[in-house]
Amino acid sequence: MGYRFDDLTAACQDDWRAYIEHEFVRRLGDATLEEGAFRHYLQQDYLFLIHFARAYALAAYKSRDLDELRHAFAGLKTILDVELGLHVDYCREWGISEEELARLPEARATLAYTRYVLDTGHRGDLLDLHVALAPCLIGYGEIAGWLDAQAATVRGKANPHDAWIAMYESVDFQQAMADERAWLDARLADVTPRRFAELCVVFRDATRLEIDFWQMGLDRSL
Numbered sequence: 001m002g003y004r005f006d007d008l009t010a011a012c013q014d015d016w017r018a019y020i021e022h023e024f025v026r027r028l029g030d031a032t033l034e035e036g037a038f039r040h041y042l043q044q045d046y047l048f049l050i051h052f053a054r055a056y057a058l059a060a061y062k063s064r065d066l067d068e069l070r071h072a073f074a075g076l077k078t079i080l081d082v083e084l085g086l087h088v089d090y091c092r093e094w095g096i097s098e099e100e101l102a103r104l105p106e107a108r109a110t111l112a113y114t115r116y117v118l119d120t121g122h123r124g125d126l127l128d129l130h131v132a133l134a135p136c137l138i139g140y141g142e143i144a145g146w147l148d149a150q151a152a153t154v155r156g157k158a159n160p161h162d163a164w165i166a167m168y169e170s171v172d173f174q175q176a177m178a179d180e181r182a183w184l185d186a187r188l189a190d191v192t193p194r195r196f197a198e199l200c201v202v203f204r205d206a207t208r209l210e211i212d213f214w215q216m217g218l219d220r221s222l
C-alpha cells in the first residue's frame with residue numbers, strides 16, 4: 001500500500017513513453033508535422049473536449065461530498081466557458097470554422113477513447129474515472145515539458161505549433177496538472193494492491209487510447 005500517481009506510469013512504462021514521445025508529438029516539436037494531420041487532430045479534439053465535459057458531469061454525479069461536487073462542477077464549467085471557446089478560436093486560426101466543427105463526423109479513435117472514459121466512470125467510482133482521465137490531464141503537461149527539453153524541438157515563430165506547446169506549459173495548466181496529481185496521490189495512498197492492479201489496467205488502457213488518438217491525427221483516419 002501507499003501508492004502514488006508515479007506508480008501508475010511506472011506500471012505501464014512502455015505505453016506511457018509511446019504516448020509521451022509519439023511520432024505526432026515529435027513532429028509537432030520539430031515543425032515537420034503536416035498541416036492536414038494537425039488540422040484533423042484539432043477537429044477531433046473539439047469532439048473530444050465535448051465528451052470530456054460530459055465526463056466531468058459524470059464526476060459530479062459520482063461525488064460523495066460537497067468538495068468533490070464543487071471540484072467536478074469547476075472542471076465542467078472551465079471546459080464549457082473557457083477551453084471550448086479557446087479551442088474554437090484556435091481552430092479558426094488554422095482555417096477551421098465553427099460551422100465545420102459542428103458537423104464533423106466522429107473518428108473511431110475519438111469514439112473509443114471518450115466512451116471508454118465514460119464507461120469506466122459508470123462502472124466504477126470517482127477514482128476509476130479520475131484514473132481514466134489522468135493520461136489526458138497529466139500527460140499533456142508532461143508532453144510539453146518533454147518537447148521543450150528536446151534539442152530537435154523548434155521554439156518561437158519558426159514552429160507553427162509553438163503556441164500549442166506554450167499552452168500546455170502555461171502556469172495555469174501546470175497548476176491544474178499538479179492539483180490532479182495531488183488529488184490522485186492522496187487517493188492512491190489508501191488503496192490495496194488488488195485495487196491498484198485494477199486501476200493500472202484503466203490507466204494503461206486510457207494511455208493506449210491516447211496513443212491511438214495521436215495515430216488517428218497522423219493517419220487522418222475516421
Ligand SMILES: Cc1ncc(C[n+]2csc(CCO)c2C)c(N)n1
Pocket residue numbers: 045048049052078079083135136137138140210213
Ligand atoms: C486527446 C486529448 N488528450 C488530452 C488533451 C488535453 N486536455 C484536454 S482537456 C484538458 C484539461 C483542461 O481542463 C486537457 C489537459 C487533449 N486536448 N486531447
